[in-house]
Amino acid sequence: MGTINVSKKYTAKERAYLPAILIGMKITMKRFIEGFFFRKHFTILYPEKKRDYSDRFRGAHFISVDENKTENCTACFLCETVCPAECIHIVADEREEETNIYGVKKEKKPLSFDIDLLRCCFCGFCEEACPKDAIKLSTNYEMATYSRDEAIVDLDQLKRPMNGRHEKKDN
Amino acid sequence: MEYFDFIQLMAKILLVVGVSLGVVPVMVWFERRGAAWMQGRVGPNRVGPFGLLQPLADVVKFIMKEDFVPKNANKFYYYLAPLIALIAPLCALSVIPFGSKAIVNGQEVVLQIAQMDSGVIFILAFAGLEVYPIILAGWASNNKYSVLGALRGSSQIVSYEISMGLALLSMLIVYGTFNPHEMVAWQSENYWGALINPFGALVFLISIFAETNRLPFDLPEGESEIVAGYHLEYGAMKFALFFMAEYVAMIMASALISTLFFGGYSLLPGMGTLVSMISSQFGFGEVGVTNVTAVFQFISLCSKVGFFMFLFVWIRWTLPRFRFDQLMDLGWKILFPLSLINLVVVTVMVYFLNQ
Numbered sequence: 001m002g003t004i005n006v007s008k009k010y011t012a013k014e015r016a017y018l019p020a021i022l023i024g025m026k027i028t029m030k031r032f033i034e035g036f037f038f039r040k041h042f043t044i045l046y047p048e049k050k051r052d053y054s055d056r057f058r059g060a061h062f063i064s065v066d067e068n069k070t071e072n073c074t075a076c077f078l079c080e081t082v083c084p085a086e087c088i089h090i091v092a093d094e095r096e097e098e099t100n101i102y103g104v105k106k107e108k109k110p111l112s113f114d115i116d117l118l119r120c121c122f123c124g125f126c127e128e129a130c131p132k133d134a135i136k137l138s139t140n141y142e143m144a145t146y147s148r149d150e151a152i153v154d155l156d157q158l159k160r161p162m163n164g165r166h167e168k169k170d171n
Numbered sequence: 172m173e174y175f176d177f178i179q180l181m182a183k184i185l186l187v188v189g190v191s192l193g194v195v196p197v198m199v200w201f202e203r204r205g206a207a208w209m210q211g212r213v214g215p216n217r218v219g220p221f222g223l224l225q226p227l228a229d230v231v232k233f234i235m236k237e238d239f240v241p242k243n244a245n246k247f248y249y250y251l252a253p254l255i256a257l258i259a260p261l262c263a264l265s266v267i268p269f270g271s272k273a274i275v276n277g278q279e280v281v282l283q284i285a286q287m288d289s290g291v292i293f294i295l296a297f298a299g300l301e302v303y304p305i306i307l308a309g310w311a312s313n314n315k316y317s318v319l320g321a322l323r324g325s326s327q328i329v330s331y332e333i334s335m336g337l338a339l340l341s342m343l344i345v346y347g348t349f350n351p352h353e354m355v356a357w358q359s360e361n362y363w364g365a366l367i368n369p370f371g372a373l374v375f376l377i378s379i380f381a382e383t384n385r386l387p388f389d390l391p392e393g394e395s396e397i398v399a400g401y402h403l404e405y406g407a408m409k410f411a412l413f414f415m416a417e418y419v420a421m422i423m424a425s426a427l428i429s430t431l432f433f434g435g436y437s438l439l440p441g442m443g444t445l446v447s448m449i450s451s452q453f454g455f456g457e458v459g460v461t462n463v464t465a466v467f468q469f470i471s472l473c474s475k476v477g478f479f480m481f482l483f484v485w486i487r488w489t490l491p492r493f494r495f496d497q498l499m500d501l502g503w504k505i506l507f508p509l510s511l512i513n514l515v516v517v518t519v520m521v522y523f524l525n526q
Contacts, residue, residue, distance in 0.1 A: 021490065028209045028489045035208025043213045 058122045058137040061115055063158040068101075071159055072134035075110040079126035079135050087119035088126060113155040117143050179280050187264055187284060190473075194480075195418045196226035202484050209488045229411075236407035241312055244404065248311035253405065253412035256304035260416065260423040263297035266290035267426045268351050270436050270468040274458045282436075282465060283352065290351045291339065294427055298382060301420060302328045305384075305391055305401045308413070312404035320400025323495065324391030327381055330502040331388075335378035337510035338371040341517040342431050351430050359437030370513040372432040374506050379424040381502070383417065385483055387490040388498060395492075425479035426472070433475050436468040 013019055034040040044051055053059075063071050075092035093111035100106065126135045135158075145151045200215070200223055207214025215222035240249060270282030287293055302325050309321020342364050346354045358364055365372035381388040392400040402413045429435055438446070446467050450460045493501070 024489045025485060028485060031209045031211060032205065032485075035211065040211065041207075041213050042211045045213065 053139050053141070055139065057139045057141070058124045058127075059139050059141045060117070060137070060143050061120075061126070061153075061158060062136055062138050062160045063113065063134050063155065064136055065159050065161050069159075069161075070102075070106070071110065071113075071155065072106075072132045073110050073113065073130075074106055074132055074134070075108045075113075076131065078129040078131065082125045082129040084123060084125065085119045085121045087116040089114045089116075110155060113158060115153050115158065117151045117153060118148065175276070175278060179275065180284070183280075183282070183284050184265075187267075187269070188261060191261065191264055191419055191422045192415070194422060195415050196230075198418045198421070198480060198484075199226045199229070199414070201480075202487075205481075205484045206488050233408050233411040238408070239406045241314065241404050243313040245311040245313070248307045249404075250409070252304040252308035252311060253402075253409045253416065255300065255307070256416035257412050257419060259297045259300040259304070260420040263294045263423050264419075264426060266293050266351060267423075267430055268355060268436060269472050270465040271352070271356075272461065273465040274461050281352075282469070286352075287350070289349045291343065291349045291354075291431075294423075295336065295339070298423070298427075299332060301382065304413075304416070308405065309401035312401075314404050316397040316399075317401050317403045319397045320391045320393070320403070323393070323397075324384060324401055327384075327388060327390060327498060327502075330499060331378045331381035331506070334374050334502065334506040334510040335382065337507070337514050338375040338378065339431065341368055341371045341510070341514045344514075344518055344521050351435065355430060355435035355437055358434045363434045364432040368432070368513070368517055370509060371517065372428075374510045374513065375428060375432065377501075377506060379428060380483075380486065381498075383420045383424050383483075385417075385421065386487040387493050389492060390495055390498060393492060421480060421483050422476060425476040425483070428479060429472060429475035434471075435475075436472040438464070438467055439471050439474065442467050442471060 063073055065071050075090055077090060077092070080086075080088045080090050090113050091111040093109055095102075095107060095109050122137065124137055127137050130136075143151070203225070204214040204216075204222065206212075215225040218224040218228045240246060265284035266287055268281075268283040273280045273282060285293070305324035305328070306321050309317040309319075309324070342354075343349065345364065345367055346357050348354060348357070354364075361367075380386075384391050390400075392402075394400075397403075402410055405413060446460070446464050449455075449463055453459070455463060
């Protein structure tokens with residue numbers, strides 16, 4: 001009824017089994033010669049060569065700074081609110097009025113800005129929510145650390161000028 | 172006189188054991204690199220030139236690891252199994268001739284560790300011993316997967332030993348001797364055994380793949396079904412012994428099939444002229460010619476063994492693993508009748524040709 005019989009009559013050549021083995025061995029020999037004599041491989045030799053990801057790749061975060069190396073972040077808490085993994089922790093503070101050269105533009109500043117990279121799911125919602133283009137996701141995907149504590153990055157580690165997402169953190 | 176005998180025996184043992192154990196790391200490297208090349212990968216290439224020191228790094232790791240014994244294991248058999256696994260194929264190598272004879276200090280040295288008239292029986296006895304480490308390891312480590320692997324291994328080896336023995340028997344009828352030296356001499360005078368008895372060679376080749384637990388017959392280890400089979404509970408250097416034993420068994424099987432079917436140490440075509448060329452170039456006498464011939468005979472055997480080692484790796488990365496019932500079908504329903512028919516045909520042919 002519901003069964004489909006997929007068995008078929010095998011030809012004598014197929015039943016002998018050895019010709020098929022020889023064909024398979026021919027293929028592996030071809031690959032072996034390609035690999036051994038012509039060094040053909042599909043592996044990316046990782047630490048020396050890195051895979052190119054697209055500009056839209058969402059990697060490690062950074063906080064963009066302006067020409068005075070002051071962070072663009074105004075501690076509005078939008079990213080912390082939108083974050084589905086709850087990995088962003090901001091402590092807000094006020095800039096002192098007499099030394100603030102930006103005036104009302106940057107009245108507030110983050111006292112601390114911690115991102116727990118182990119909790120982060122790299123969804124990019126923080127980047128979308130940010131009204132100041134302060135928090136961005138770079139294309140850097142090398143975030144391995146020796147301990148869990150090191151995976152929580154603070155403001156000093158996050159700050160870098162926004163000159164494209166590809167650039168490395170320059171500090 | 173006795174002193175000389177002792178020295179030459181030790182030298183031969185040192186050569187055979189040294190070469191076979193020295194080839195193991197190279198084969199481990201080649202197995203991994205060869206697999207990578209066949210699959211379009213790179214393989215281990217970080218440690219040393221071309222990754223050649225990778226086995227050394229592995230050995231350091233094996234030595235540094237904890238020497239762990241499962242709580243409910245039978246300690247005696249647990250430790251005994253890897254030892255048998257390594258020693259049995261090494262013993263079997265002792266009757267493989269690796270050259271006809273050399274003349275050292277005016278005395279003749281037969282290039283074979285143990286000169287036995289029943290050499291082939293000796294090899295079979297020690298090849299048959301290979302089933303014990305598998306059973307012992309599987310049972311002694313007190314793990315259900317190990318026992319499953321051991322059961323698979325023992326039934327597989329016992330099944331394939333029959334067709335292997337029958338294929339061997341047909342060659343014994345052709346050569347009319349048990350002595351490996353005389354077999355090689357017969358083959359260098361006439362034809363290679365594989366040309367006279369191709370079906371026997373084929374059955375024997377398939378059987379040694381099963382005997383050494385290599386793919387496509389590596390069911391005792393079957394990673395996807397029973398974790399690692401009989402050596403699941405083994406770690407550190409004890410696992411390394413199993414690992415080495417696998418390769419030594421491969422060397423032994425390759426040496427055996429080259430001796431029985433592919434002319435053993437008899438010179439490859441073209442080597443004879445090379446020997447005479449070298450001898451005339453340096454003006455060697457009879458002693459020199461014998462020794463140069465012995466060197467080339469050793470090279471000839473090594474190249475044949477090397478080819479079969481390559482074949483082991485080549486087949487491993489070509490074929491998938493058999494299912495167990497397919498394995499038994501192949502062993503009992505195809506290879507066993509085939510080798511029986513082959514034995515009868517060879518016997519009849521030898522009878523009529525010798526008349």
